[in-house]
Amino acid sequence: MYFVYGMHHCVNVVAGETGDPVAVLIRALEPDTGIDTMFERRHRATRATDLCSGPAKLCLALGIDLGLDGEDLTSSDYLRVESSNGPSPLAATIVTTPRVGIAYAEEWQNEPLRFFVADNPHVSSARR
DSSP, rough: OOEEETTTOOOOOOOOOOOOOOEEEEEOOOOOOOOHHHHHHHHHHHHHHHHTTSHHHHHHHHHHGGGGTOOOOOOOOSOOOOOOOOOOOGGSSSEEEEEESOGGGGGGTTTTEEEEEETTTTSSSSOO
């Protein structure tokens, strides 16, 4: 978890060992449960595709804040990664693009390090 611009929470999934800086920023998700609660938390959202279509929107909709920093995503009662009963993203077309909003990253700013399911309306629109 981290706090950006003094106003937004963002969530990373850390997949490496302690001291190994391996993490993935979760930029968006397609909600399938708890949608009414997400609308209550995201007053500005007017449709389901707006609820979690960006890292700060996602955190607000899911009630994620710095209090969840360090949660073990395999065993937490509050935040966890689970298997999906829906279609596998492996069956879909995965698109790669440069990351969004990292002009400061010099040689890394144009590397294809952003991954998403093609044509998914829940993906944040920047460079979709």
